[in-house]
Amino acid sequence: MVACRAHNPEVVWFESRLRNQLQDRNVSSGFLLYNFTMIRIFAAIDCEVKALRHLVSDDLEIVLTGIGKVNAAYAVGRTFSAGLTRQNLINDVVINIGTCGAKDLKGLFLVNKITDNATGKDYYPDILRVSGLPEASLITVDNVKTDPEPDVLYDMEASAIYQSCSKLISPDRIIFIKMVSDAGDVEGVTEESVNRLVENYRPKIEELINSIRENLGTNSDQNYDDLYDSLKASASMKIQIDELMRFAESMGADGRKLFDEAGAGEVTSRAEGKEVVARVRSILTHLS
Amino acid sequence: MCAAFSHIYLEQRAADYPETKRILGKFPESTVVSIRHYKDVFNRPAQDAHLQNESKNLILAVNDGKKIFDASPVCQDFGMGKFYYAESAMNCVFSCDYCFLKGMYGTSNVVVFVNQEDYLRECEEKLKEGPMYLCASFDTDLGALSGISSWMNTWEEFAASHPDLTLELRTKSVVNSFRIESNIIYAFTLSPDEVISEFEKKTPSLDARIASVNKAIEEGAQVRLCFDPLIYLNNFELCYNRFVDKILQSIDLTRVRDISIGTFRISSDYLPNLRKACPDSSAVLFPFDREDGFCVYPAKLRERLIGIIKNELERAGHGNKLYIIP
Numbered sequence: 001m002v003a004c005r006a007h008n009p010e011v012v013w014f015e016s017r018l019r020n021q022l023q024d025r026n027v028s029s030g031f032l033l034y035n036f037t038m039i040r041i042f043a044a045i046d047c048e049v050k051a052l053r054h055l056v057s058d059d060l061e062i063v064l065t066g067i068g069k070v071n072a073a074y075a076v077g078r079t080f081s082a083g084l085t086r087q088n089l090i091n092d093v094v095i096n097i098g099t100c101g102a103k104d105l106k107g108l109f110l111v112n113k114i115t116d117n118a119t120g121k122d123y124y125p126d127i128l129r130v131s132g133l134p135e136a137s138l139i140t141v142d143n144v145k146t147d148p149e150p151d152v153l154y155d156m157e158a159s160a161i162y163q164s165c166s167k168l169i170s171p172d173r174i175i176f177i178k179m180v181s182d183a184g185d186v187e188g189v190t191e192e193s194v195n196r197l198v199e200n201y202r203p204k205i206e207e208l209i210n211s212i213r214e215n216l217g218t219n220s221d222q223n224y225d226d227l228y229d230s231l232k233a234s235a236s237m238k239i240q241i242d243e244l245m246r247f248a249e250s251m252g253a254d255g256r257k258l259f260d261e262a263g264a265g266e267v268t269s270r271a272e273g274k275e276v277v278a279r280v281r282s283i284l285t286h287l288s
Numbered sequence: 289m290c291a292a293f294s295h296i297y298l299e300q301r302a303a304d305y306p307e308t309k310r311i312l313g314k315f316p317e318s319t320v321v322s323i324r325h326y327k328d329v330f331n332r333p334a335q336d337a338h339l340q341n342e343s344k345n346l347i348l349a350v351n352d353g354k355k356i357f358d359a360s361p362v363c364q365d366f367g368m369g370k371f372y373y374a375e376s377a378m379n380c381v382f383s384c385d386y387c388f389l390k391g392m393y394g395t396s397n398v399v400v401f402v403n404q405e406d407y408l409r410e411c412e413e414k415l416k417e418g419p420m421y422l423c424a425s426f427d428t429d430l431g432a433l434s435g436i437s438s439w440m441n442t443w444e445e446f447a448a449s450h451p452d453l454t455l456e457l458r459t460k461s462v463v464n465s466f467r468i469e470s471n472i473i474y475a476f477t478l479s480p481d482e483v484i485s486e487f488e489k490k491t492p493s494l495d496a497r498i499a500s501v502n503k504a505i506e507e508g509a510q511v512r513l514c515f516d517p518l519i520y521l522n523n524f525e526l527c528y529n530r531f532v533d534k535i536l537q538s539i540d541l542t543r544v545r546d547i548s549i550g551t552f553r554i555s556s557d558y559l560p561n562l563r564k565a566c567p568d569s570s571a572v573l574f575p576f577d578r579e580d581g582f583c584v585y586p587a588k589l590r591e592r593l594i595g596i597i598k599n600e601l602e603r604a605g606h607g608n609k610l611y612i613i614p
Contacts, residue, residue, distance in 0.1 A: 112295065112319065112321050113321050113322075113323075122323065122324055122328055123328075124297070124321070124323070124328065124329050124332065126332075126335065126336070126340065126345075127294070127295060128294075128336075128339055128340060128342070128343045130294075135319055137321070137322075166332070166333060166334065167333070167334075168334070169334065170334045170335055170336040170339075171332050171334070171335060171336075172335075172336050172339055172340070173336070240575070243573070243575045244575055246573050247570060247573040247574055247575055249568075250568055250569060250570035250573045251522060251570045252522075281575055284575070285520070285574070285575065285585075285586060285589060286520075286524075286589070286592075287586060287588055287589060
């Protein structure tokens with residue numbers, strides 16, 4: 001856990017070029033639309049991620065939050081409030097990387113339980129990917145813990161990051177990597193010593209990030225606008241069309257071809273569009 | 289069946305129960321995470337049940353709420369009157385695409401309640417009101433959990449000493465030992481191999497299930513066969529015709545207590561979660577009709593699916609054993 005020497009008054013982003021471009025492009029509509037997945041690394045201060053800065057790319061950004069829960073929650077809120085929707089974020093991964101204190105634990109840990117010391121609430125990141133890292137539970141405190149209990153880590157941001165992110169992102173995509181920097185005696189912790197610590201664990205952290213990246217999915221970008229238009233679809237018809245197209249795909253059928261064969265290209269009114277939808281449904285469900 | 293769990297979440301108050309110690313002893317490799325309440329893990333928002341499915345975790349907990357519930361109206365009660373189910377565990381180690389548990393819970397993790405004595409006490413209280421019919425393997429598959437939890441044995445023991453209780457233990461698993469009592473029914477869900485391989489992941493094959501059914505019959509156990517849910521497939525007529533022929537050839541149905549038949553149906557409230565958990569499965573992506581709060585196949589399709597099984601079984605002289613959910 002790093003003593004409060006380097007408060008960041010503002011959230012700082014080391015973010016991808018692509019994200020900026022997309023954001024600029026969509027700024028007028030208020031929506032940031034993309035169908036790829038971002039890895040968002042949140043760290044309290046620069047020295048905790050300086051050695052990882054080279055990882056910033058089109059699909060990875062680093063956000064410096066500043067120290068403490070309020071700063072951390074604010075940074076998460078700022079990051080996710082740029083007109084993003086739940087659908088955009090569904091595949092994103094958040095990684096909180098930082099130092100922590102511990103009485104008797106040493107090394108690099110994946111956190112499987114976070115307790116907010118102030119509220120007593122517990123949070124459980126879902127650890128579904130094999131990492132090879134040892135796991136530990138962590139307590140998030142408001143002030144540096146000078147008399148830590150055994151077998152547990154202490155930090156100052158994790159509970160806030162989990163709580164804010166979990167409103168949008170599934171618990172398996174909120175990952176906490178903590179490096180033990182001290183045993184509550186923060187006087188000896190300097191930017192240089194943290195730099196060295198992170199540099200020391202850099203290969204393992206990079207390995208974990210790379211394995212996460214390899215398993216990332218993409219957001220579904222199915223677009224049936226042309227079909228909606230040709231069928232003169234109402235909102236409820238669009239839902240039916242989506243459902244039929246997805247079902248057709250799951251059955252190994254070509255949904256578009258079925259709509260074409262059912263006369264989608266010759267529709268002149270919504271009523272005719274509805275008939276086409278009903279015909280496709282009958283064909284797909286063996287009822288015709 | 290004994291699945292491996294990378295993590296076991298252990299409620300602090302559950303730690304001293306003998307069942308907890310037994311279960312933890314079977315998984316020395318698992319990381320045990322101490323938790324305050326099972327809902328803190330089980331009920332987390334926005335869980336990725338699809339991904340969790342590949343790496344299910346186990347939660348050991350104490351149920352201090354209601355344990356025995358009135359059964360749902362869409363469940364077959366086999367004319368048994370007071371019909372209840374016990375929430376001995378929540379969720380299943382099997383992974384059937386169409387399972388209502390996926391829709392109901394929004395997580396693939398499995399909760400096993402360890403305070404078995406409290407369940408038996410609640411059941412005894414209910415029995416004071418008269419005979420009851422209890423499905424103990426309802427929000428789970430206790431047969432599938434039998435390598436992990438002792439719940440199946442516990443209920444069998446209890447039913448053996450309480451003749452007013454008719455106990456149904458429904459499973460897709462291979463059961464190896466049976467308690468021969470007139471009030472304990474082993475209900476086997478049987479599906480065509482095509483359905484098993486496509487939609488009933490991690491479950492035993494049809495042949496293995498048939499072997500288990502035949503063992504139960506040979507030993508004199510009460511056996512129920514459940515052709516439920518019947519699932520729509522591209523070639524469903526051929527598939528279910530072959531299936532029913534195989535059943536007629538390999539199981540002596542005169543020695544089976546009864547047979548239930550029903551098509552897939554699910555509460556409309558559960559379908560969105562189910563589709564999230566199995567985003568590519570035709571079993572849940574079907575364009576269902578909505579009837580009285582439930583998603584069901586169109587009536588004509590239901591008739592055709594049920595007809596295949598019903599007509600064959602009637603032709604073979606087993607019509608008097610059929611319970612059909614239309």
